[in-house]
Amino acid sequence: MASHLHGPCDRGEVQAAPRPETGLSPTRKRWVLAATVLGSSLTFIDGSALGVALPSIQRDLQAGTAAVQWVSNAYLLTLGALVLIGGAAGDRFGRRRVFLIGVVVFALASAACGLAPTVELLIAGRALQGLGAALLTPGALAVIGASFPPEERGRAFGTWAGAGALFGMVGPLIGGWLADHADWRLIFWINLPLAVLTVIVTWRVVPESRDETAKGLxxxxxxxxxxxxxxxxxxxxxxxxxxxxxxxxxxxxxxxxxxxxxxxxxxxxxxxxMMPLGLFRSPVFSGVNLLTLLLYFALSGAMFFLPFDLIRVQGFSATLAGAAMLPFAVVMGLFSGLAGRLADRFGARLSLGLGPILAGLGLALLAWPAPGAGYVDGPLAGMTVLAIGMTLAVGPLTAAVMGAVEPGHAGVASGVNNAVARVAGLLAVALLGVVLSAVFVSGTGDPQARALLGEVMAGGADLPPEAIDAFHAAFRAVMLACAAGAVLAGVIGALTAPGPARPSPTP
The missing domain is CATH 4.10.860 (DNA Excision Repair, Uvrb; Chain A)
Structure with missing residues (x-):
């Protein structure tokens, strides 16, 4: 699920853009914003819907544990490694052009994923999707920055982010319903009509723009x-x-x-x-990026493994597992603005210290329910507390990152922070998969335990109760590791994030 979240510093990338050279009419600006929302919906819906469908994908394609991890990792790998160069390509070759290329690549990759007869080909398609997203996502933010003057960017970004929150709410429900009642492949096919509509609107209303001073890639x-x-x-x-x-x-x-x-x-x-090392001379910038790495490591790892436990251990349908994600999207969508105002008043240090610690508490609560728990006594409390913690933390990240560097470096600093968040998700799925496997193997004592783990995650028939119990114990270890990472992020935030701004002395 976490792969669909917009980056913690997306707002910073928009705000750091230079003032547009020519003004657009209000009507045309609304259409430009609609084009960026439509394009970004490809990644928001696909990412949020796919998480709860992974157990069905693993079962249908008879994929092993490592292979299903790579269904997520292939996307995060190309996205995390290339997102910075994608933003630079838009500045140099044209923001509209790169945005359109990203949309087309993502759509073609989605078709390849929908047709994939094997997990290996699905992984290849997901890697290509990540390439498209590495062009599409910074392209959408660059188009907003190039089309709106600074005084209008806050509202424009708020609309774009609000649409992302809406897609984050409906995506897991769509993915779960398709996995239960239709075919998970339709998750990928949804992207094609959206992509066609995005291309048409973008081609007609978005003006081309570029940075004439942009250097080589x-x-x-x-x-x-x-x-x-x-x-x-x-x-x-x-x-x-x-x-x-x-x-x-x-x-x-x-x-x-x-x-x-x-x-x-x-x-x-x-x-x-693409990642100027001089930025890390700032203790605040280094600390906030380390916080981002740990916090998004915890969030991404937890959201990858949670659907498997809900479906295989708790007995949820994929649709109900998708519904379990709703508190996260609702709380973040409704209260992000309030969290930003609190950070403005009390400083980023309080929010970046308290927020990750609350998120860690929420992750620990997600590890608590025993097998067979329902929705209310199961994931509801943990998901709600996690959402409150993330809402407190994510907003102030932008201000902390942009305030830690010179104004001329704010855009690239925001991009680096976004890339760190994506790489954190990649490392989380890989490292926590090792934790899951080690605890499961230790708990079963079966020489074929690794293969048995794959059967549990895929929903194999006639599994011994001991295997289900061992998986749940392994899942709890993963969630507690995520909780520890989030709490450590909060400690780092409390030590390194800037405090409340001091009023200027009166003359």
Whole structure:
């Protein structure tokens, strides 16, 4: 589910855009905003709907545990590694052009996913979807920034984000209903008519814009980041099957870390790096990005594994599992503005300290219900507390990130923070999959426990009760690890985030 959330600093990317050179009529600006909402709906609906359908996908495609992790990871890998270069490409080659290319690529990838006869081809399609999203998402924000003057951007972004919250509410319900009553493949086919409508509206009403001072793209950095993350993630997901001493696992893990080190070296030497390392000289910027990494690690990992427990252990239908996500979207959609005003009054430190700790409490509550719990005595309390914590934390992140750097670097700083959030989701699914497997294997003592774990997640028939209990224990360990990560994020926020602004002394 977390893959559908807009980045924590999307507002910052919009606000940091230069003032448009030419003004548009109010009617045309409304149509421009409609085009960005339609395009972004592809990622919002697809991401939120797919989470609750993963158990059905695993069952229908007879996918193993590592393979179903890669259905999520392939998307997060290409999105996280390429989202920064996607934003830079829009500035250089035209924001409307890159936005349209992203929409078309995402739509074609969705068709490939809908037709995929095997999990391997589905994973390839999901990687291509991530590429499309890496162009589409920053493209939509760039179009808003290039079309609205600074005094109108807050309202325009609020409309765009509100639409995202709405799609976040209906997406899990759509995905669950399709998984229960129709075919999960329709989740991908929904994207095609939306994409066609987006292309038509964008082509007719969105003016082209670019930054004439934009420099070259950091292709080397993008390749090193994607290859390094791929190596580390692949090693983590297959190690429970192949063993940690397997030469392929060791080569992928060590090679991936070496490539990530190469990425850092390259960014220090590039003339126009996609992630300027100088930004991290600011203790506030470094601290808030570490907070983002831990908080979105916790959120993404929890939302990936939660549907499996709700459906396989608690006995929820996919539709009811989707409904369990509703408090999250409702609370964030209704109270984000209030959370922002509280942060303005009391400072980001309070919100970035308290919010993640509350989110950690919510995650711990999600681990609490025993097998067979219902909706009210099951996920409701945990999901609500998690939503309150995330609502308190996400809004102030933008102000903290943008305030930690010079005004001219606010846009790239916001982009870096968004990329950190996406990479956190990638690492969460891989690392927490190791935790899930280790606890499950320890709890069963079965020499074929890894294969049995795949059967439990896929909903195999005639599973022994001991296997279900072992999965629930493993799920609880994962959720408590997520809770610990969120609480640690809160501690870092309390130590590094800026406090309330001091009033200027009167002359």
């Amino acid at each position: 950091d292709g080397l950095g993008a390749v090193l980041a994607m290859a390094g993350l791929a190596g580390v993630t692949w090693a983590l997901t297959v190690a429970p099957d192949l063993g940690w001493r397997d030469l392929r696992v060791l080569a992928a893990g060590v090679g991936g870390m070496a490539l990530m080190a190469g990425f850092v070296i390259a960014e220090a030497q590039q003339r126009h790096p």
